[in-house]
Structures are given as structure tokens and as C-alpha cells.
Amino acid sequence: MKNFKLSRRTLLRGMGALMALPVLEQMKPSVAWAAEPGAVPRRLAVFYVPCGIYMPNWTPKGTGRSWTLSPTLQPLAPVKDDLLVLSGLSHEPGRPDRFGHHAAGTGAFLSCVKVNYTDEMSEVRAGISMDQIAAKALRTQTRLPSLELGNDGGDGTGSCDANFSCAYARNISWAGPTSPRAKETNPQAVFDRLFASFDPDATRAQIERRKAYEQSILDFVNEDARALKQQLGTRDQRKLDEYFTSVRELELRVAALDQQAPTCSKGPRPERTQDVREKTKVMCDLMVLAFQCDLTRVATFMLGNGRSDRVYDFLGLTSGHHTYSHHQHHSENHAALAKIDRWELEQFSYLLQRMKSVQEGEATLLDNSLVYFGSEVADGNSHGHSDMPVVLAGRGGGAVTPGRHVRYGGRPIANLFISMLGAVGVDVDRFGDDGTGPLSQLKE
Structure with missing residues (x-):
């Protein structure tokens, strides 16, 4: 484990899905969190x-x-x-x-x-x-x-x-x-953009076909996730479990929002009326x-x-x-x-x-x-x-x-x-019409 280093960009892949990992301790040597600027x-x-x-x-x-x-x-x-x-x-x-x-x-x-x-x-x-x-x-x-x-x-x-x-x-x-x-x-489009293979040209039939298979994004990557967990320490394993649980819960909530939307009827299509x-x-x-x-x-x-x-x-x-x-x-x-x-x-x-x-x-x-x-x-x-x-x-x-x-x-x-x-490491001297320099008193 001492020589194991996991790239921050490591991705879990499967059947067209693409899911990035949360930041894990094994992505950097333990000293890097404090010692390396921007780690x-x-x-x-x-x-x-x-x-x-x-x-x-x-x-x-x-x-x-x-x-x-x-x-x-x-x-x-x-x-x-x-x-x-x-x-x-x-x-x-x-x-x-x-x-x-x-x-x-x-x-x-x-x-x-x-x-x-x-x-x-x-x-x-x-x-x-x-x-x-x-x-x-x-x-x-x-x-x-x-x-x-x-x-x-x-x-x-x-x-x-x-x-x-x-x-x-x-x-x-x-x-x-x-x-x-x-x-x-x-929210459905945001979720797909973040956690699935994003295809802005997908037809409604293609989207419905994916739903019909009832294939969750997480289902695509479970095998890779299980293999990865064997290489992680206890804290990283727990963090990965918590992360996947959060994604799963959010996926279900997003799907529920979609079910709340009105259906089409004769005449103009009604606006999407979701609970704010x-x-x-x-x-x-x-x-x-x-x-x-x-x-x-x-x-x-x-x-x-x-x-x-x-x-x-x-x-x-x-x-x-x-x-x-x-x-x-x-x-x-x-x-x-x-x-x-x-x-x-x-x-x-x-x-x-x-x-x-x-x-x-x-x-x-x-x-x-x-x-x-x-x-x-x-x-x-x-x-x-x-x-x-x-x-x-x-x-x-x-x-x-x-x-x-x-x-x-x-x-x-x-x-x-x-x-x-x-x-965040972006240095500018002036900004907008009246920005002349950093604001004082933000740090004691």
C-alpha cells in the first residue's frame, strides 16, 4: 500500500457510463495533503x-x-x-x-x-x-x-x-x-451530464430505452468499484461507500422529480411544474x-x-x-x-x-x-x-x-x-468597473 498511488482523475467505466471518484486519501501520499500546495x-x-x-x-x-x-x-x-x-x-x-x-x-x-x-x-x-x-x-x-x-x-x-x-x-x-x-x-440533465455518458443529441426513445433496462449508473460500475475497494484503506473504503450511497439516493430523488412532471395532453405542452x-x-x-x-x-x-x-x-x-x-x-x-x-x-x-x-x-x-x-x-x-x-x-x-x-x-x-x-490561484489586479485590489480584513 505504501507504493500505491491513485490518480485524482481515476474513473470507473461501464456500458457507456462515466463516473469520477471522490477525493480519496490514497490519491496522494499521506504527507501531501499538508505539504503540497494545491494538493x-x-x-x-x-x-x-x-x-x-x-x-x-x-x-x-x-x-x-x-x-x-x-x-x-x-x-x-x-x-x-x-x-x-x-x-x-x-x-x-x-x-x-x-x-x-x-x-x-x-x-x-x-x-x-x-x-x-x-x-x-x-x-x-x-x-x-x-x-x-x-x-x-x-x-x-x-x-x-x-x-x-x-x-x-x-x-x-x-x-x-x-x-x-x-x-x-x-x-x-x-x-x-x-x-x-x-x-x-x-436536474435529470444535470445528473446525466455529471455522472453518465452525456449525449445532448439523444432522442426521447433512446432515453426511455435506457430507463426500460432499469440500469442504474451505479450498476455499470459496481464491479470496478469492488475491485478498487480491495486496494483502499478502511477510511477510503468507508468514504467510497458513502459517496456511492449519496449518488444512489440523489439518482432516486432526481427520478422522482421526473415522475412529478405533468404529462402531455392535446394542445400546447404544459410547463414543467416541480416543487421548488x-x-x-x-x-x-x-x-x-x-x-x-x-x-x-x-x-x-x-x-x-x-x-x-x-x-x-x-x-x-x-x-x-x-x-x-x-x-x-x-x-x-x-x-x-x-x-x-x-x-x-x-x-x-x-x-x-x-x-x-x-x-x-x-x-x-x-x-x-x-x-x-x-x-x-x-x-x-x-x-x-x-x-x-x-x-x-x-x-x-x-x-x-x-x-x-x-x-x-x-x-x-x-x-x-x-x-x-x-x-483559487487566479491573480488579478483589477476587476469590473470599480475593483481596485483585494478586499482587506478577510483574514485575521
Whole structure:
């Protein structure tokens, strides 16, 4: 066993399936985890929520390590020591000249570049987003440069907010000024892309034939997995078992989502109506598994499109999110926003706890990651772009010191993105329209 070395890229194969392994201790000599820079992958993840946050319930009391979770942040209590709550950061590039704060703010969310005012796709112009700068630099390290996920679909045509193109409101990831990275909203397609032989041209008949054989992806690789386990130590064997169990459970949940979708009938095909609660958790699980087996190191997730007016009826609400966000200082609207905000933070907490449960050497997946939480505006009623709601979770492999609340005096979010890129080994001096250098106070 001393001479045994398993490549990080080792794959289990079978009957057209392709499955990458999680990071195992035997992939490197035991001393390499601590001694070799970059031995454990660093990841960047983004969790976007629409329509801003009701800020009076958001901002914690106290600063530094002497801070308490606010009512909205209470769902993050299990991971409080893994958080940096950053108050007072501004996002001025997301401020439009007149109207359209949601589309303009979403289009500039990760690029910090003011978008071109247009509803014509041919005239759309934004900036390269932070995640895609990282993806370009890290693309040789993984099979997928990045993963873009979301709950709500829609293309980039037409106007979505005050004559701003829908391309801005429906995308946070941009490979270039005119190239939004369309997000995947179908968990089945994401699962197949990550863990099966991905064939975008497969017909419905071919897909159904695969289902008819009832051949799980795991069934294809069981024999290889059993042979591999004989070469692993006890801890790696346990980790491999846990990994396959997670994939199996996720596969079943994804299949259940598919069964919930409506069937076709005469007339136009109905839209896919899946429960946003279960779909969000499945998308979070897919991100975790993609990181766990090092298929990608960059992922973004949009809980909803910019200016989303989703009705959260399961929270006892009857109007849409965007409608409530224009609260006009009415207490009943404040109460509705408080429910929506807390639910959103519960989903974010679920993602972080899942990441924290994955062990990597002496640390966890969350320790080796930076996860950014934010929205396109601060308060949805005033459409503010200063004092944005920002949480940075994880340690980035030691790049930041969490467990604190830090106040800034209007420094740009672009500086935070410069620091996040540096944590994964991508050094940039400037970023976006107003990024001038790394953000201070991220590490004690």
C-alpha cells in the first residue's frame, strides 16, 4: 500500500457510463495533503437569490467575533463559525441610469460591469463574470470548466425589466460581454451530464430505452468499484461507500422529480411544474457531488431569475416575491418578506451543511471552498446598491478567517471577487468597473 498511488482523475467505466471518484486519501501520499500546495482542490460557488433582502432583519448586531445572528440569518446557526457576514459593500455597476434595477443588477451581479441598456439580444453587452474567469484558468484541472444551475428557465429574448434584455435578468454567469452562460434547470440533465455518458443529441426513445433496462449508473460500475475497494484503506473504503450511497439516493430523488412532471395532453405542452423546495435541494446536492468528485471547481446557482415574482404558497403567502419586495413600508409586506428571506437562507444553510459533511483529508469540502451568497439589490423597495446583503462561507483552504461580522464603508464587491479569485490561484489586479485590489480584513 505504501507504493500505491491513485490518480485524482481515476474513473470507473461501464456500458457507456462515466463516473469520477471522490477525493480519496490514497490519491496522494499521506504527507501531501499538508505539504503540497494545491494538493486539495479549491472551489468557488455562488448562491444567488432575487429581489433583495428585507435589510432590517438581515444585519447582525456586533462585529468581529462578538456578533449575533440576525432573525433572517438564524437558519445559518449550524455553520455560524464558517461564515463571514460582510456589511457595507457596494455594487454600483448594478445601478441603472433610471429604471430596471433588477435586470441591471442581475446582469452585473458577478461581473461588476454596467450592462448596456437594451432589449435586443444583438445589442446585449455585459462583462466577464468572476466565476468564468476562474473557470477559464482552472479548466484543465477538471472535466467540466464550470456548472451553471437554476430553478427558473427562459431564454434571453425580449424585455424582462424596464426594457432591459431578459438575458440580463436570467443569467449571472457570462463567458464574455455578449455570451451569457445559460443555466441548466433540469436536474435529470444535470445528473446525466455529471455522472453518465452525456449525449445532448439523444432522442426521447433512446432515453426511455435506457430507463426500460432499469440500469442504474451505479450498476455499470459496481464491479470496478469492488475491485478498487480491495486496494483502499478502511477510511477510503468507508468514504467510497458513502459517496456511492449519496449518488444512489440523489439518482432516486432526481427520478422522482421526473415522475412529478405533468404529462402531455392535446394542445400546447404544459410547463414543467416541480416543487421548488425539493428541486432546490437536489440542485444543491448536485453541486456538492460535482465538487466532491472534482468534476468541476466552479458552480453557480440561481434560486430564481432576477425580479422573480414566484408565489411561495407553501409559506402561506398569496402574492409574488417581487410584489412583496416593493413593501411600501407596510408591516404585512415586511412579514411576508421575512418568511421568504428565511426560507432562502434555509436553502443556503442546507448547501453549506452538505459541504461541511464531506471530509477531505483533515478538512472538509466547505473548508476548501468559498461560497458567495448575494442578491442583485439590497432592499427591494428602495432598489439600493450600497450595503448589499453578502455572506461568504468557507475558508478557501485558509484564505479567509470565518466566524466574524465585518463592516466596510462602501468598498466595492468587486474587491471581494478579486480576493476570491486569488484564493483559487487566479491573480488579478483589477476587476469590473470599480475593483481596485483585494478586499482587506478577510483574514485575521
